[in-house]
Amino acid sequence: MGGLEMEKEAxxxxxxxxxxxxxxxxxxxxxxxxxxxxVLGDMLQRPVAVTDAAGRLLASHCQEGEVAGWPEVLALPxxxxxxxxxxxxxxxxxxxxxxxxxxxxxxxGYLVILENGRPLPAGILARARQMAVAVLLELSRQAAVVExxxxxxNEFIQDLIYGNFVSLEDVIARGQVWGWDFSRPYAxxxxxxxxxxxxxxxxxxxxxxxxxxxxxxxxxxxxxxTSERGGQVIVLWPAPGSSADWVSLKARMHSLLSRLRSQAAxxxxxxxxxxxxxxxxxxxxxxxxxxxxxxxxxxxxxxxQQGGINTFDELGVLRLLYEVPQPDLExxxxxxxxxxxxxDACHDxxxxxxxxxxxxxxxxxxxxxxxxxxxxxxxxYRLRRIEEVLGVSLDRLEDRVxxxxxxxxxxxxxxxxxx
Amino acid sequence: MSSLRxxxxxxxxxxxxxxxxxxACKNYYHLGESQRYxxxxxxxxxxxxxxxxxxxxxxxxxxxxxxxxxxxxERAYRKRRDGIVIHEARLxxxxxxxxxxxxxxxxxxDADAGKVxxxxxxxxxxxxxxxxxxxxxxxxxxxxxxxxxxxxAVAFAAWVPGFPxxxxxxxxxxxxxxxxxxxxxxxxx
Numbered sequence: 001m002g003g004l005e006m007e008k009e010a011x012x013x014x015x016x017x018x019x020x021x022x023x024x025x026x027x028x029x030x031x032x033x034x035x036x037x038x039v040l041g042d043m044l045q046r047p048v049a050v051t052d053a054a055g056r057l058l059a060s061h062c063q064e065g066e067v068a069g070w071p072e073v074l075a076l077p078x079x080x081x082x083x084x085x086x087x088x089x090x091x092x093x094x095x096x097x098x099x100x101x102x103x104x105x106x107x108x109g110y111l112v113i114l115e116n117g118r119p120l121p122a123g124i125l126a127r128a129r130q131m132a133v134a135v136l137l138e139l140s141r142q143a144a145v146v147e148x149x150x151x152x153x154n155e156f157i158q159d160l161i162y163g164n165f166v167s168l169e170d171v172i173a174r175g176q177v178w179g180w181d182f183s184r185p186y187a188x189x190x191x192x193x194x195x196x197x198x199x200x201x202x203x204x205x206x207x208x209x210x211x212x213x214x215x216x217x218x219x220x221x222x223x224x225x226t227s228e229r230g231g232q233v234i235v236l237w238p239a240p241g242s243s244a245d246w247v248s249l250k251a252r253m254h255s256l257l258s259r260l261r262s263q264a265a266x267x268x269x270x271x272x273x274x275x276x277x278x279x280x281x282x283x284x285x286x287x288x289x290x291x292x293x294x295x296x297x298x299x300x301x302x303x304x305q306q307g308g309i310n311t312f313d314e315l316g317v318l319r320l321l322y323e324v325p326q327p328d329l330e331x332x333x334x335x336x337x338x339x340x341x342x343x344d345a346c347h348d349x350x351x352x353x354x355x356x357x358x359x360x361x362x363x364x365x366x367x368x369x370x371x372x373x374x375x376x377x378x379x380x381y382r383l384r385r386i387e388e389v390l391g392v393s394l395d396r397l398e399d400r401v402x403x404x405x406x407x408x409x410x411x412x413x414x415x416x417x418x419x
Numbered sequence: 420m421s422s423l424r425x426x427x428x429x430x431x432x433x434x435x436x437x438x439x440x441x442x443a444c445k446n447y448y449h450l451g452e453s454q455r456y457x458x459x460x461x462x463x464x465x466x467x468x469x470x471x472x473x474x475x476x477x478x479x480x481x482x483x484x485x486x487x488x489x490x491x492x493e494r495a496y497r498k499r500r501d502g503i504v505i506h507e508a509r510l511x512x513x514x515x516x517x518x519x520x521x522x523x524x525x526x527x528x529d530a531d532a533g534k535v536x537x538x539x540x541x542x543x544x545x546x547x548x549x550x551x552x553x554x555x556x557x558x559x560x561x562x563x564x565x566x567x568x569x570x571x572a573v574a575f576a577a578w579v580p581g582f583p584x585x586x587x588x589x590x591x592x593x594x595x596x597x598x599x600x601x602x603x604x605x606x607x608x
Contacts, residue, residue, distance in 0.1 A: 155500065158500060159500070162488075162497060162498035162499070162500075163488065163494060163496065163497040163498065164497050164498075164499070164500075230483065284494070287488070287489075287497075288489055291484055291485075291486075291488065291489035292489070294484045294587075295484070295489075295587055298484070298586060298587045299587065301586070302586050302587070322587065
């Protein structure tokens, strides 16, 4: 049935249009998304596809003889509940499409209709929106089944990472139900999006992030398990049998997480940070690796870092500083940087910022000058002034360490969030 | 679907510092001489020219990232799905690693038993649908239970003056407070 016939049906009014009846019948008998899209594609006479909320392709349909070249993941921007029109990247290049979000408060997926060189007429688009309800019904039905499975799966992972298993045999037996081999050791990483807001919008973003992370990581590395908890994605990484290979596994985790960042970025619209726990030879100790991964991630947050991959066994001085009592930190900070703050306050200066930029540039004056948008000679003059005010030499390693530590303490002096 | 996550909710405007909660807990569990799973501390604060005083009734906070759980060499700790951190006394050797690691003084050593113990949120009572003894003993209803999976829980403060840094451990305790002001750690005396 083409667009003209649909118009006629709609004009007839009264009873439910035939195309909707056909679609709802397909939902009722549980024919699944491919059958539903076949009906829809034939009605619209255009290639159509359905993705999940993260843009992962769930099903598609093309007219006979036509090849759309749908990719596995469509980079769709986060949108409100209204349809939009724009370019989508297919395997053969960009195509213009009408995209209808499925769901209102919580978008469960997208219906993508490729255009044939010109925009969809408003009437057709309105009917496509009606048809999208049938697709949403089918998607919700499938999501309910997936949700139950995901809940059981998450509960098992949660029991594992919170030490609720007594014996390794229990873990191995329960893991086999899900097709996982827990007789081998696993490493653990925790991923979290940067600058995420709370509420329904934040939750939708987390789901999108979890879905994309699972899609890519489980495809790139056999045996990787992902789970979502409290806004974070937990990644269990199958590890070689001994700690001797830990260094190379860590490097591989870094590399794949960096790849995930670049691959998933278009669909996420924001960066993510990661924490990696230490390696333990038995999955019974994954609980400890999980806590360590969260500490590595948490400390990076405390010190204002974003988008990094932080490993617990490489935290070094940050971990020590966090454990020093607050009053001691205050005294140290004031002792080292207090005179410079006072100088800036009295002279309306920016020596503190200058020093921070210089240290953040690893003592590279040229780079620091660029960051501050000043001439290198101006920077050198300011550095001499800093040395005079503080009575230090920036060439001395000990002085530089003290200053670096004092700046690091700035983040700790902010105190906890009052949420 | 979010699942139940227990937390304590303390209304510092209502707490009179009477220590009923502290006594109820100590008596119910027949704690050792030096042990008090729940303790009431007095906090004097000063901020932006204003002064005040309140009481903090604190026990184990059943943290989202419990340090006791991480450092215990005997795997004596575990965290239930409802968030309660359980200490299995039979596995404890009394090494006190957890006592040193916890920033909130949750785990406490009993010299007579040679083991550590801590608040278990009266898990036995809770599983039977009853409230913990400290909550039951609070006659001003300053101390209550809260489900953190409830979206309304975000309305409560996660930190008050006198409480240690929460950024790594994420304790399951919330506060009702009217101290106001732009707080940062170290403002309290």
